[in-house]
Amino acid sequence: xxxxxxxxxxxxxxxxxxxxxxxxxxxxxxxxFLWYKKYPAEGPTFLISISSIKDKNEDGRFTxxxxxxxxxxxxxIVPSQPGDSAVYFCAASVKEYGNKLVFGAGTILRVKS
Amino acid sequence: xxxxxxxxxxxxxATGQRVTLRCSPRSGDLSVYWYQQSLDQxxxxxxxxxxxxxxxKGNILERFSxxxxxxxxxxxxxxxLELGDSALYFCAxxxxxINQPQxxxxxxxxxxx
Numbered sequence: 001x002x003x004x005x006x007x008x009x010x011x012x013x014x015x016x017x018x019x020x021x022x023x024x025x026x027x028x029x030x031x032x033f034l035w036y037k038k039y040p041a042e043g044p045t046f047l048i049s050i051s052s053i054k055d056k057n058e059d060g061r062f063t064x065x066x067x068x069x070x071x072x073x074x075x076x077i078v079p080s081q082p083g084d085s086a087v088y089f090c091a092a093s094v095k096e097y098g099n100k101l102v103f104g105a106g107t108i109l110r111v112k113s
Numbered sequence: 114x115x116x117x118x119x120x121x122x123x124x125x126x127a128t129g130q131r132v133t134l135r136c137s138p139r140s141g142d143l144s145v146y147w148y149q150q151s152l153d154q155x156x157x158x159x160x161x162x163x164x165x166x167x168x169x170k171g172n173i174l175e176r177f178s179x180x181x182x183x184x185x186x187x188x189x190x191x192x193x194l195e196l197g198d199s200a201l202y203f204c205a206x207x208x209x210x211i212n213q214p215q216x217x218x219x220x221x222x223x224x225x226x
Contacts, residue, residue, distance in 0.1 A: 046217075106155070
């Protein structure tokens with residue numbers, strides 16, 4: 001039962017343009033969502049999060065949008081830089097179940113210079 | 114550097130053996146989480162400890178066990194190892210128990226021969 005889905009295995013974007021990574025979820029009880037970035041041979045690095053009471057959160061070049069009715073969230077990176085090339089994971093949790101994260105399968109982002 | 118330390122980085126052992134993976138959380142974090150990343154399963158939650166007590170369990174095998182010590186470091190014990198246990202094992206920590214970003218270590222790569 002894949003509760004968090006990242007349907008695009010990979011995405012290629014030109015440097016300076018916007019990268020949009022998408023994530024869908026099925027469990028309506030999820031109330032906290034996060035994005036992580038992962039480089040090879042390293043652990044996931046936390047990027048940005050959003051609570052289900054909000055629909056947008058910004059941190060520098062990164063913005064996360066949450067559409068609860070569509071059970072969809074997205075991560076926008078503007079402008080994209082070559083150093084952003086990594087695997088991006090979407091994750092979600094339910095407060096009642098503690099803080100355990102359910103992860104999507106990841107999307108490989110390649111930013112071309 | 115996330116501040117979460119995992120040792121060892123690599124572990125090679127044989128089927129039937131037992132290993133212990135160690136994790137030191139970020140300073141001040143009370144919660145420790147263990148995740149398994151295998152090729153076909155992605156990042157899967159195993160178990161969570163909060164201030165020394167077990168708080169949540171995922172799909173952790175009975176052959177696996179964990180504990181969190183008074184100094185808040187944690188150990189994951191894997192016994193009667195099978196070929197399918199080969200994976201990356203990540204530890205993460207967070208300040209407390211609810212809706213907090215988790216910060217990951219760089220993982221222990223376990224190879225079963």
